[in-house]
Amino acid sequence: MTDQEVRKKIEVKKATKIFGRNSKRAAQMLQEGKDKEEILKATGATIGVNHAEFDIYDGEIFVIMGLSGSGKSTLVRLLNRLIEPTSGHILLDGEDIVRMSKEQLRKVRREKIGMVFQNFALFPHKTILSNTEYGLEIQGVPKEDRQAKAKEALKLVGLAGYEEQFPNQLSGGMQQRVGLARALANDPDILLMDEAFSALDPLIRKDMQDELLQLHSEMGKTFIFITHDLDEALRIGDRIALMKDGEVVQLGTPEEILMSPSNEYVERFVEDVDLSKVLTAAHIMKQADTVQVDRGPRVALRLMKRLRISSIYVVDKRGQLLGAVTAQDTVNAIENDQSLEDVLIDSLPVVSPDCVLTELFDLVSTATIPVAVVDEQNRMQGIIIRGALIGALSGDGQFINENGVIEPIDEVTEEVMQNG
């Protein structure tokens, strides 16, 4: 998302929620900078959300992430006022939700915000179809219209044909698809997902994440996703707000959170993250030295000698990858007066830039030369060196490209490449 097209969908301004009786006193203590424990001791009030302030952009997947008790579920409920904020403002398309009358709020909930729940919250006495059409039913949409829309939503989540079943006849994953379909049937602008996949087992969870990303790219709605699972947050979030004790401690892209944790808490949080599932080929690839095919074997050999490498990738004039040649083959080609094409090794394994590291291990460990990274047009983007892969996994920042800048192979990695 570029800066020009960013539009604020939701603006959260100093949203605060204090649970308990002495909320006024607690709010005052909060102003004075007292912490959660002190306030609890003095007033018996619990701080749910403490002056949360951030914007959510139109069309992004915004992840609110934190451990249990961090206030993330409270925060998401402030967005549609299922929980009444103690103070602060929440602007949806510029309108303050906090100041809305009951009727206005109901209208917003019906038309603009859909919600998916952790334990699905399907109505057990209703069929899948009538669960899905619930949001439309209460708006008074005629039966035929709403059933058509509900069926469409069910189709979208891959549950066509299950309309007449009841929730308890479906598996957890399927039930959550119904939950998703129910929220989508209203065609809201915003989808709140409260730990939507946390109750699912890991394999189904991954499928659902993939499908969610797909749905998101097809529909362009704003998704607000709550999770306690950092891997999940990093996987699906465009931006992540990390919460602790009711406060947003860091907000940024997955990369920013991983690479530059703003404080010790975030650091501790991200240190266990499985980097191999987060980092992609683009993060660790190095600039590739290539030779254009029509330069001939002598140029190729000289390049290899100067770079002290034993093989080099060959590209055509447009930068598209043709294959690679080894130094030995190039020497032979010069002796036999052959062109580079004659000794070209094609059908080498290639990967795309967004391939995650877990999928690279096998390839990199069996490859005889560094694995090439190519884009959709088969243009050479970079290469992956074994040393950089291992270095990146150990969390060593020098092996990871920040902000998409690909570093040329420096002396450190050159040495590694020699061995690799």
Place this chain on the structure above:
Amino acid sequence: MDKLPRLPFAEWIDNGLDWLIAMFSPVFDGISTLLASIVEGIVNGLGVIPSIVLAILFALLAWFISTRGIALFTLVGFLFIDYLGFWYPMLQMLALVLTSVLFAILLGIPIGILCSQKATVRKIVNPLLDLMQTMPAFVYLIPAIFFFNIGVVPGVVASVIFSMPPTIRLTMLGIQQVPSDLIEATEAFGSTTWQRLSKIQIPLARPTIMAGVNQSIMLSLSMVVIASMVGAPGLGEQVYRAVTQLKTGVGVEVGVSIVIVAIILDRITQHAGMKKRGGIS
């Protein structure tokens, strides 16, 4: 204690009742006429049908709602009561029970719903329910006589009051027991209070509400027997007569008849509550 003047509570209550009767006698007369005609209507309506036909009809109803075994028991049980010669008193008792349960439901379910929604209502109703349930059943009969004379009507009124608490309590409980995440879901989709109640909470509370209705039926059955002391007709009247005349044999016969009716009503309504609809587990 001797020094303290004895406050005339009983007198106050009596005066209060007198005042009520004087003020609202047209209302009480109206209620009286309504209840009496409903009971009479049921008795006359059922009385027209030959006992064997009615027994079969009830058996079919039992079969439809619950199981074949209960249907068989219904048929045999009713025929046995007919054989003992208590058919007509049995119909009278049934009419009393049906009428009082009808009103217990009509009043009890809305009150229960109201209690489930408003904490203040709950705070007022709860002690009243405690009072209604712990007060000896006979005590209801005395004011009932004042307001409605003797006969069918005070019996019905007393048993409505006596049998209503379980319906109120279990309606309240059933609605409150609907999981909070479902409530949250209905709210998140923008339901009105009535939509939430009618589409989600009441349907989900149905088995619990039916358990309350079942309890109300059982309580009203016991109350209409006691109500024979104020002249309510039916099997209770037969028991009362057997007791006063020390006729143990007749007493047991009537007692068994009442038990049969109780079992039939209980089993049928229990199944009505549990009857599976769709995916409710």
